[in-house]
Amino acid sequence: MTPITGIVITLNEEARIGDCIDSLRSVCNEVIVVDSLSQDDTASVAESRGATVLFQKYLGDGPQKAFGVPHASNDWILALDADERLDEDAIAAIRNLSLDDPSTAYGFRRRNFCGNHWIKAAGFYPDEVVRLYNRTTSGYLPKKAHSSVQAPKVKGTDAHIRHFTYENLSHWIQRIDQLSTRDAWAMKERGVSPSSFRPAVHALSATLRKLVLKGGLLQGSDGLTVAMTTAFHAYMKYAKLNELHENERQP
Template structure:
Protein backbone atom coordinates (compact mmCIF):
# COMPACT_ATOMS: atom_id res chain seq x y z
CA UNK A 1 0.00 0.00 0.00
CA UNK A 2 1.45 3.32 -1.08
CA UNK A 3 2.63 5.59 1.66
CA UNK A 4 2.97 3.08 4.48
CA UNK A 5 6.17 2.14 6.31
CA UNK A 6 7.89 -0.98 4.88
CA UNK A 7 7.37 -4.22 6.82
CA UNK A 8 9.48 -7.33 7.36
CA UNK A 9 7.42 -10.47 7.99
CA UNK A 10 9.46 -12.76 10.25
CA UNK A 11 8.86 -16.47 10.92
CA UNK A 12 10.92 -19.19 12.63
CA UNK A 13 10.32 -22.78 11.57
CA UNK A 14 10.95 -26.42 12.30
CA UNK A 15 8.97 -29.06 10.39
CA UNK A 16 5.99 -26.75 9.82
CA UNK A 17 4.98 -27.91 6.35
CA UNK A 18 1.36 -28.39 7.44
CA UNK A 19 0.81 -24.72 8.36
CA UNK A 20 3.59 -22.64 6.78
CA UNK A 21 1.84 -22.11 3.45
CA UNK A 22 -1.07 -20.26 5.08
CA UNK A 23 1.31 -18.29 7.29
CA UNK A 24 3.50 -17.00 4.46
CA UNK A 25 0.52 -16.39 2.19
CA UNK A 26 -0.93 -14.08 4.84
CA UNK A 27 2.37 -12.16 4.90
CA UNK A 28 2.45 -11.66 1.13
CA UNK A 29 1.77 -7.92 1.53
CA UNK A 30 5.03 -7.46 3.49
CA UNK A 31 8.03 -5.95 1.74
CA UNK A 32 10.09 -9.01 2.64
CA UNK A 33 9.45 -12.36 4.28
CA UNK A 34 12.16 -13.96 6.40
CA UNK A 35 12.19 -17.62 7.40
CA UNK A 36 14.79 -18.87 9.87
CA UNK A 37 14.71 -22.65 9.95
CA UNK A 38 16.31 -24.90 12.56
CA UNK A 39 16.85 -28.02 10.47
CA UNK A 40 13.48 -29.10 9.10
CA UNK A 41 13.28 -32.54 7.50
CA UNK A 42 9.86 -32.06 5.87
CA UNK A 43 8.86 -29.69 3.04
CA UNK A 44 9.18 -26.53 5.15
CA UNK A 45 12.11 -25.06 3.20
CA UNK A 46 10.58 -25.86 -0.17
CA UNK A 47 7.37 -24.08 0.84
CA UNK A 48 9.34 -21.04 1.98
CA UNK A 49 11.25 -21.01 -1.32
CA UNK A 50 8.01 -21.21 -3.29
CA UNK A 51 6.79 -18.07 -1.50
CA UNK A 52 9.99 -16.21 -2.32
CA UNK A 53 11.00 -15.85 1.32
CA UNK A 54 14.56 -15.07 2.36
CA UNK A 55 15.67 -18.29 4.08
CA UNK A 56 18.44 -19.00 6.54
CA UNK A 57 19.20 -21.96 8.80
CA UNK A 58 20.56 -21.99 12.33
CA UNK A 59 20.50 -24.66 15.07
CA UNK A 60 17.78 -24.08 17.63
CA UNK A 61 19.15 -22.35 20.74
CA UNK A 62 15.90 -21.47 22.47
CA UNK A 63 12.68 -19.72 21.46
CA UNK A 64 13.77 -16.19 22.31
CA UNK A 65 17.29 -16.34 20.82
CA UNK A 66 15.99 -18.00 17.63
CA UNK A 67 13.32 -15.36 17.07
CA UNK A 68 15.77 -12.56 17.86
CA UNK A 69 18.21 -13.94 15.29
CA UNK A 70 15.44 -13.90 12.69
CA UNK A 71 14.46 -10.34 13.66
CA UNK A 72 18.07 -9.22 13.31
CA UNK A 73 18.01 -10.44 9.69
CA UNK A 74 15.25 -7.97 8.78
CA UNK A 75 16.07 -5.09 6.46
CA UNK A 76 13.17 -2.92 7.65
CA UNK A 77 12.42 -1.34 11.00
CA UNK A 78 8.82 -2.56 11.27
CA UNK A 79 8.62 -6.24 12.21
CA UNK A 80 5.54 -8.43 11.88
CA UNK A 81 6.37 -11.56 13.88
CA UNK A 82 4.34 -14.73 13.42
CA UNK A 83 4.81 -18.34 14.44
CA UNK A 84 4.69 -20.83 11.59
CA UNK A 85 1.32 -22.14 12.81
CA UNK A 86 -0.27 -18.66 12.74
CA UNK A 87 -1.69 -16.55 9.93
CA UNK A 88 -3.19 -13.11 9.57
CA UNK A 89 -6.81 -12.64 8.57
CA UNK A 90 -7.62 -10.56 5.49
CA UNK A 91 -9.06 -7.85 7.74
CA UNK A 92 -5.81 -7.73 9.73
CA UNK A 93 -3.71 -7.05 6.65
CA UNK A 94 -5.86 -4.07 5.68
CA UNK A 95 -5.83 -2.66 9.23
CA UNK A 96 -2.04 -3.01 9.57
CA UNK A 97 -1.38 -1.33 6.24
CA UNK A 98 -3.69 1.53 7.14
CA UNK A 99 -2.10 1.96 10.58
CA UNK A 100 1.45 2.04 9.25
CA UNK A 101 0.67 4.93 6.96
CA UNK A 102 0.93 7.06 10.10
CA UNK A 103 2.00 4.90 13.08
CA UNK A 104 0.71 5.99 16.48
CA UNK A 105 2.91 3.63 18.50
CA UNK A 106 6.21 1.74 18.56
CA UNK A 107 4.55 -1.62 19.15
CA UNK A 108 1.09 -3.12 18.72
CA UNK A 109 -0.71 -6.01 20.38
CA UNK A 110 -2.93 -8.00 18.01
CA UNK A 111 -5.82 -10.31 19.01
CA UNK A 112 -5.13 -14.01 18.44
CA UNK A 113 -7.98 -16.39 17.69
CA UNK A 114 -7.36 -20.00 18.75
CA UNK A 115 -7.95 -23.38 17.14
CA UNK A 116 -9.35 -25.64 19.86
CA UNK A 117 -8.65 -29.26 18.88
CA UNK A 118 -11.32 -29.60 16.17
CA UNK A 119 -12.81 -26.11 15.75
CA UNK A 120 -12.03 -22.41 15.72
CA UNK A 121 -13.02 -20.66 18.93
CA UNK A 122 -16.49 -19.12 19.06
CA UNK A 123 -16.60 -15.46 18.02
CA UNK A 124 -17.73 -14.64 21.54
CA UNK A 125 -14.60 -16.20 23.06
CA UNK A 126 -12.14 -13.51 24.13
CA UNK A 127 -8.97 -13.41 22.05
CA UNK A 128 -5.43 -13.64 23.43
CA UNK A 129 -3.69 -10.33 22.74
CA UNK A 130 -0.05 -10.65 21.64
CA UNK A 131 2.57 -8.01 20.79
CA UNK A 132 3.54 -8.97 17.23
CA UNK A 133 3.96 -5.71 15.30
CA UNK A 134 6.79 -3.46 16.47
CA UNK A 135 9.76 -1.32 15.54
CA UNK A 136 12.97 -3.34 15.44
CA UNK A 137 14.81 -0.27 16.74
CA UNK A 138 12.62 -0.17 19.87
CA UNK A 139 11.98 -3.83 20.59
CA UNK A 140 13.69 -7.11 21.47
CA UNK A 141 12.70 -10.60 22.57
CA UNK A 142 12.62 -11.12 26.32
CA UNK A 143 14.57 -13.87 28.07
CA UNK A 144 11.73 -16.10 29.24
CA UNK A 145 12.82 -19.57 28.09
CA UNK A 146 9.52 -20.96 26.77
CA UNK A 147 7.04 -18.12 26.36
CA UNK A 148 9.51 -15.68 24.84
CA UNK A 149 7.80 -12.52 23.58
CA UNK A 150 8.82 -9.12 22.19
CA UNK A 151 9.17 -6.20 24.60
CA UNK A 152 9.07 -2.62 23.35
CA UNK A 153 10.71 0.46 24.79
CA UNK A 154 8.16 3.02 23.69
CA UNK A 155 4.45 3.56 23.12
CA UNK A 156 2.30 0.43 22.85
CA UNK A 157 -1.25 0.19 21.60
CA UNK A 158 -3.84 -2.47 20.87
CA UNK A 159 -4.72 -2.85 17.20
CA UNK A 160 -7.81 -4.84 16.27
CA UNK A 161 -6.06 -6.74 13.50
CA UNK A 162 -6.87 -10.39 14.25
CA UNK A 163 -4.64 -13.34 13.48
CA UNK A 164 -5.28 -17.03 13.94
CA UNK A 165 -3.29 -19.70 15.74
CA UNK A 166 -3.67 -23.24 14.49
CA UNK A 167 -2.95 -25.04 17.76
CA UNK A 168 -2.63 -28.70 18.55
CA UNK A 169 -5.23 -30.81 16.66
CA UNK A 170 -5.13 -33.65 19.20
CA UNK A 171 -5.34 -33.77 22.96
CA UNK A 172 -2.25 -36.01 23.04
CA UNK A 173 -0.26 -33.30 21.22
CA UNK A 174 -1.46 -30.67 23.67
CA UNK A 175 -0.51 -32.79 26.69
CA UNK A 176 2.93 -33.43 25.19
CA UNK A 177 3.44 -29.70 24.67
CA UNK A 178 2.25 -28.93 28.21
CA UNK A 179 4.77 -31.41 29.58
CA UNK A 180 7.67 -30.01 27.50
CA UNK A 181 6.85 -26.36 28.22
CA UNK A 182 6.44 -26.87 31.95
CA UNK A 183 9.83 -28.62 32.08
CA UNK A 184 11.36 -25.77 30.09
CA UNK A 185 10.29 -23.25 32.73
CA UNK A 186 11.68 -25.08 35.77
CA UNK A 187 15.21 -23.62 35.79
CA UNK A 188 13.92 -20.10 35.08
CA UNK A 189 11.37 -20.18 37.89
CA UNK A 190 13.72 -21.92 40.31
CA UNK A 191 16.40 -19.25 39.80
CA UNK A 192 13.96 -16.40 40.26
CA UNK A 193 12.28 -18.06 43.22
CA UNK A 194 8.56 -18.65 43.57
CA UNK A 195 6.75 -17.20 46.57
CA UNK A 196 3.99 -19.24 48.13
CA UNK A 197 4.82 -22.31 46.07
CA UNK A 198 2.51 -24.62 48.01
CA UNK A 199 -0.45 -22.26 47.64
CA UNK A 200 0.26 -21.91 43.93
CA UNK A 201 0.23 -25.68 43.46
CA UNK A 202 -3.08 -25.94 45.35
CA UNK A 203 -4.99 -22.98 43.95
CA UNK A 204 -3.43 -21.64 40.72
CA UNK A 205 -4.64 -24.54 38.52
CA UNK A 206 -8.25 -23.84 39.48
CA UNK A 207 -7.78 -20.12 38.89
CA UNK A 208 -6.20 -20.83 35.49
CA UNK A 209 -9.19 -22.98 34.53
CA UNK A 210 -11.69 -20.32 35.60
CA UNK A 211 -9.74 -17.57 33.83
CA UNK A 212 -10.15 -19.38 30.52
CA UNK A 213 -13.46 -21.17 30.93
CA UNK A 214 -15.35 -18.23 32.47
CA UNK A 215 -13.13 -15.17 31.99
CA UNK A 216 -12.29 -15.79 28.34
CA UNK A 217 -15.66 -17.49 27.70
CA UNK A 218 -14.34 -20.86 26.64
CA UNK A 219 -17.67 -22.26 27.85
CA UNK A 220 -19.02 -21.03 24.48
CA UNK A 221 -16.83 -23.63 22.75
CA UNK A 222 -18.47 -26.72 24.22
CA UNK A 223 -16.23 -29.69 24.97
CA UNK A 224 -13.35 -28.20 22.96
CA UNK A 225 -13.32 -25.17 25.25
CA UNK A 226 -13.58 -27.32 28.36
CA UNK A 227 -10.64 -29.50 27.30
CA UNK A 228 -8.55 -26.43 26.44
CA UNK A 229 -9.24 -24.87 29.85
CA UNK A 230 -8.54 -28.15 31.66
CA UNK A 231 -5.21 -28.70 29.92
CA UNK A 232 -4.20 -25.12 30.72
CA UNK A 233 -4.98 -25.83 34.38
CA UNK A 234 -2.84 -28.99 34.15
CA UNK A 235 0.00 -26.96 32.66
CA UNK A 236 -0.23 -24.48 35.54
CA UNK A 237 -0.11 -27.35 38.04
CA UNK A 238 2.88 -28.99 36.34
CA UNK A 239 5.05 -25.88 36.09
CA UNK A 240 4.84 -25.25 39.85
CA UNK A 241 4.89 -28.93 40.86
CA UNK A 242 8.11 -29.44 38.87
CA UNK A 243 9.72 -26.49 40.67
CA UNK A 244 8.81 -28.12 44.00
CA UNK A 245 10.18 -31.44 42.78
CA UNK A 246 13.47 -29.75 41.80
CA UNK A 247 13.77 -28.02 45.17
CA UNK A 248 13.11 -31.21 47.17
CA UNK A 249 15.49 -33.24 45.00
CA UNK A 250 18.29 -30.71 45.63
CA UNK A 251 17.54 -30.74 49.38
CA UNK A 252 17.98 -34.53 49.40
CA UNK A 253 21.20 -34.46 47.35
Protein backbone atom coordinates (compact mmCIF):
# COMPACT_ATOMS: atom_id res chain seq x y z
CA MET A 1 0.00 0.00 0.00
CA THR A 2 1.25 3.49 -0.88
CA PRO A 3 2.34 5.39 2.27
CA ILE A 4 -0.10 8.12 3.34
CA THR A 5 0.20 10.90 5.92
CA GLY A 6 -2.92 11.82 7.87
CA ILE A 7 -3.29 15.46 8.90
CA VAL A 8 -5.79 16.92 11.40
CA ILE A 9 -6.18 20.47 12.67
CA THR A 10 -7.40 20.86 16.26
CA LEU A 11 -8.49 23.30 18.91
CA ASN A 12 -9.56 21.87 22.28
CA GLU A 13 -10.42 18.44 20.88
CA GLU A 14 -9.19 16.19 23.70
CA ALA A 15 -12.46 14.21 23.71
CA ARG A 16 -12.36 13.41 19.98
CA ILE A 17 -8.81 13.51 18.67
CA GLY A 18 -7.88 10.02 19.92
CA ASP A 19 -10.60 8.27 17.91
CA CYS A 20 -9.78 10.40 14.87
CA ILE A 21 -6.11 9.40 15.00
CA ASP A 22 -7.04 5.73 15.46
CA SER A 23 -9.23 6.00 12.36
CA LEU A 24 -6.42 7.53 10.32
CA ARG A 25 -3.99 4.89 11.56
CA SER A 26 -6.03 2.25 9.74
CA VAL A 27 -4.67 3.56 6.42
CA CYS A 28 -1.85 5.99 7.32
CA ASN A 29 1.69 5.22 8.44
CA GLU A 30 2.07 8.76 9.82
CA VAL A 31 -0.32 11.21 11.49
CA ILE A 32 0.33 14.92 12.02
CA VAL A 33 -1.84 17.08 14.29
CA VAL A 34 -1.68 20.84 13.79
CA ASP A 35 -2.93 22.29 17.06
CA SER A 36 -4.17 25.87 17.40
CA LEU A 37 -2.76 26.30 20.92
CA SER A 38 -5.42 24.23 22.69
CA GLN A 39 -6.13 24.90 26.37
CA ASP A 40 -7.00 21.27 27.11
CA ASP A 41 -5.10 17.96 26.74
CA THR A 42 -5.49 17.66 22.95
CA ALA A 43 -1.74 17.60 22.35
CA SER A 44 -0.93 15.00 25.01
CA VAL A 45 -3.76 12.73 23.86
CA ALA A 46 -2.57 13.03 20.26
CA GLU A 47 1.02 12.25 21.21
CA SER A 48 -0.10 9.25 23.26
CA ARG A 49 -1.73 7.86 20.10
CA GLY A 50 1.52 8.22 18.18
CA ALA A 51 0.84 11.46 16.31
CA THR A 52 3.35 14.22 15.71
CA VAL A 53 1.97 17.49 17.11
CA LEU A 54 2.79 20.87 15.60
CA PHE A 55 1.67 24.06 17.31
CA GLN A 56 0.42 26.99 15.26
CA LYS A 57 -1.87 29.86 16.15
CA TYR A 58 -4.96 29.64 13.95
CA LEU A 59 -4.30 31.05 10.49
CA GLY A 60 -7.70 30.45 8.96
CA ASP A 61 -9.17 27.25 7.56
CA GLY A 62 -7.13 26.74 4.38
CA PRO A 63 -3.76 28.02 5.66
CA GLN A 64 -4.11 25.99 8.87
CA LYS A 65 -4.89 22.79 6.95
CA ALA A 66 -1.92 23.43 4.68
CA PHE A 67 0.51 24.15 7.53
CA GLY A 68 1.34 20.53 8.30
CA VAL A 69 1.80 19.41 4.69
CA PRO A 70 5.51 20.38 4.33
CA HIS A 71 6.24 18.38 7.49
CA ALA A 72 4.78 15.16 6.05
CA SER A 73 7.06 12.28 5.08
CA ASN A 74 4.71 11.23 2.28
CA ASP A 75 3.30 12.99 -0.77
CA TRP A 76 -0.16 11.47 -0.35
CA ILE A 77 -2.16 13.35 2.29
CA LEU A 78 -5.39 12.26 3.96
CA ALA A 79 -7.05 15.20 5.71
CA LEU A 80 -9.73 14.66 8.34
CA ASP A 81 -11.32 17.00 10.84
CA ALA A 82 -11.16 15.96 14.49
CA ASP A 83 -14.85 15.08 14.46
CA GLU A 84 -14.56 12.83 11.38
CA ARG A 85 -13.93 9.07 11.14
CA LEU A 86 -13.37 6.75 8.21
CA ASP A 87 -16.18 4.26 7.69
CA GLU A 88 -15.23 0.66 6.97
CA ASP A 89 -16.02 1.13 3.28
CA ALA A 90 -13.65 4.12 3.15
CA ILE A 91 -10.87 2.11 4.79
CA ALA A 92 -11.34 -0.66 2.24
CA ALA A 93 -11.53 1.78 -0.66
CA ILE A 94 -8.32 3.60 0.31
CA ARG A 95 -6.44 0.34 0.80
CA ASN A 96 -7.47 -0.74 -2.69
CA LEU A 97 -6.50 2.49 -4.45
CA SER A 98 -3.37 2.24 -6.59
CA LEU A 99 -2.54 5.95 -6.05
CA ASP A 100 -0.39 5.90 -9.18
CA ASP A 101 -1.70 9.22 -10.52
CA PRO A 102 -0.63 12.21 -8.38
CA SER A 103 -2.93 14.54 -10.33
CA THR A 104 -6.04 12.74 -9.06
CA ALA A 105 -7.58 13.54 -5.68
CA TYR A 106 -10.32 11.43 -4.13
CA GLY A 107 -13.67 12.42 -2.69
CA PHE A 108 -15.84 10.69 -0.10
CA ARG A 109 -19.44 10.91 1.00
CA ARG A 110 -20.01 12.31 4.47
CA ARG A 111 -22.67 11.07 6.85
CA ASN A 112 -23.44 14.06 9.08
CA PHE A 113 -24.75 13.34 12.57
CA CYS A 114 -26.50 15.35 15.26
CA GLY A 115 -25.95 13.13 18.27
CA ASN A 116 -26.82 9.64 17.06
CA HIS A 117 -29.18 10.94 14.42
CA TRP A 118 -27.95 10.79 10.82
CA ILE A 119 -29.25 13.87 9.00
CA LYS A 120 -29.75 13.30 5.28
CA ALA A 121 -32.03 16.22 4.46
CA ALA A 122 -31.48 19.44 2.51
CA GLY A 123 -28.02 18.68 1.16
CA PHE A 124 -26.58 17.10 4.31
CA TYR A 125 -26.09 13.90 2.32
CA PRO A 126 -24.16 12.81 0.32
CA ASP A 127 -22.12 15.96 1.12
CA GLU A 128 -19.14 14.92 -1.00
CA VAL A 129 -15.76 16.19 0.21
CA VAL A 130 -12.23 15.73 -1.16
CA ARG A 131 -9.96 14.36 1.54
CA LEU A 132 -7.18 12.33 -0.14
CA TYR A 133 -4.73 14.19 -2.40
CA ASN A 134 -1.11 14.33 -3.53
CA ARG A 135 0.73 17.41 -2.32
CA THR A 136 2.84 17.63 -5.49
CA THR A 137 -0.20 18.66 -7.54
CA SER A 138 -2.99 19.52 -5.11
CA GLY A 139 -3.77 21.21 -1.82
CA TYR A 140 -6.14 23.34 0.19
CA LEU A 141 -7.02 26.75 -1.20
CA PRO A 142 -5.71 29.63 0.95
CA LYS A 143 -9.23 30.62 2.00
CA LYS A 144 -9.63 31.53 5.65
CA ALA A 145 -13.14 30.04 5.84
CA HIS A 146 -14.65 26.95 4.22
CA SER A 147 -11.57 26.00 2.24
CA SER A 148 -11.45 22.93 0.01
CA VAL A 149 -8.87 20.88 -1.88
CA GLN A 150 -8.00 22.08 -5.36
CA ALA A 151 -6.74 19.32 -7.66
CA PRO A 152 -6.29 18.83 -11.41
CA LYS A 153 -8.73 15.91 -11.28
CA VAL A 154 -11.15 14.64 -8.65
CA LYS A 155 -12.48 11.09 -8.55
CA GLY A 156 -15.48 10.42 -6.37
CA THR A 157 -15.94 7.23 -4.41
CA ASP A 158 -19.02 5.61 -2.92
CA ALA A 159 -17.17 5.28 0.40
CA HIS A 160 -18.14 7.20 3.52
CA ILE A 161 -16.75 9.43 6.24
CA ARG A 162 -18.74 9.71 9.45
CA HIS A 163 -18.97 13.33 10.59
CA PHE A 164 -20.04 13.77 14.20
CA THR A 165 -21.01 17.33 13.45
CA TYR A 166 -23.08 18.21 16.50
CA GLU A 167 -23.55 16.56 19.90
CA ASN A 168 -27.14 17.80 20.06
CA LEU A 169 -29.26 20.74 18.92
CA SER A 170 -27.80 23.03 21.58
CA HIS A 171 -24.31 22.22 20.35
CA TRP A 172 -25.50 22.95 16.81
CA ILE A 173 -26.42 26.50 17.86
CA GLN A 174 -23.12 26.90 19.73
CA ARG A 175 -21.20 25.87 16.62
CA ILE A 176 -23.11 28.37 14.50
CA ASP A 177 -22.06 31.06 16.97
CA GLN A 178 -18.41 29.97 16.74
CA LEU A 179 -18.33 29.49 12.97
CA SER A 180 -20.21 32.68 12.17
CA THR A 181 -17.63 34.59 14.23
CA ARG A 182 -14.82 32.92 12.27
CA ASP A 183 -16.56 33.59 8.96
CA ALA A 184 -17.11 37.26 9.81
CA TRP A 185 -13.44 37.64 10.68
CA ALA A 186 -12.40 35.96 7.42
CA MET A 187 -14.69 38.20 5.36
CA LYS A 188 -13.32 41.33 7.02
CA GLU A 189 -9.79 40.11 6.31
CA ARG A 190 -10.79 39.83 2.63
CA GLY A 191 -12.06 43.39 2.65
CA VAL A 192 -15.80 42.68 2.55
CA SER A 193 -17.65 45.89 3.40
CA PRO A 194 -20.57 46.17 5.84
CA SER A 195 -24.16 46.25 4.62
CA SER A 196 -27.45 46.68 6.44
CA PHE A 197 -29.24 44.56 3.81
CA ARG A 198 -26.80 41.67 3.41
CA PRO A 199 -27.69 39.69 6.59
CA ALA A 200 -31.38 39.44 5.65
CA VAL A 201 -30.73 38.82 1.96
CA HIS A 202 -28.32 35.95 2.62
CA ALA A 203 -30.59 34.44 5.28
CA LEU A 204 -33.52 34.47 2.87
CA SER A 205 -31.38 33.02 0.08
CA ALA A 206 -30.17 30.21 2.35
CA THR A 207 -33.73 29.39 3.38
CA LEU A 208 -34.96 29.15 -0.21
CA ARG A 209 -31.91 27.14 -1.28
CA LYS A 210 -32.34 24.55 1.46
CA LEU A 211 -36.14 24.33 1.38
CA VAL A 212 -36.67 24.45 -2.39
CA LEU A 213 -33.51 23.65 -4.33
CA LYS A 214 -32.32 21.02 -1.83
CA GLY A 215 -35.80 19.64 -1.18
CA GLY A 216 -35.92 20.36 2.54
CA LEU A 217 -39.57 21.39 2.34
CA LEU A 218 -40.49 17.77 1.59
CA GLN A 219 -38.08 16.18 4.08
CA GLY A 220 -39.88 16.67 7.36
CA SER A 221 -38.42 18.19 10.50
CA ASP A 222 -34.82 17.50 9.44
CA GLY A 223 -35.32 19.54 6.28
CA LEU A 224 -36.76 22.44 8.23
CA THR A 225 -34.04 22.25 10.89
CA VAL A 226 -31.28 22.36 8.29
CA ALA A 227 -32.95 25.26 6.47
CA MET A 228 -33.49 27.34 9.62
CA THR A 229 -30.02 26.76 11.07
CA THR A 230 -28.38 27.51 7.71
CA ALA A 231 -30.35 30.75 7.46
CA PHE A 232 -29.40 31.66 11.04
CA HIS A 233 -25.72 31.04 10.26
CA ALA A 234 -25.91 33.16 7.12
CA TYR A 235 -27.64 36.01 8.97
CA MET A 236 -25.26 36.00 11.92
CA LYS A 237 -22.01 35.95 9.95
CA TYR A 238 -23.00 39.09 8.03
CA ALA A 239 -24.44 40.74 11.14
CA LYS A 240 -21.17 40.03 12.95
CA LEU A 241 -19.24 41.45 9.99
CA ASN A 242 -21.22 44.66 10.41
CA GLU A 243 -20.42 44.60 14.13
CA LEU A 244 -16.68 44.23 13.46
CA HIS A 245 -16.70 47.26 11.20
CA GLU A 246 -18.78 49.24 13.70
CA ASN A 247 -16.38 48.40 16.54
CA GLU A 248 -13.44 49.45 14.39
CA ARG A 249 -14.99 52.88 13.87
CA GLN A 250 -15.39 53.46 17.61
CA PRO A 251 -12.91 55.99 19.08
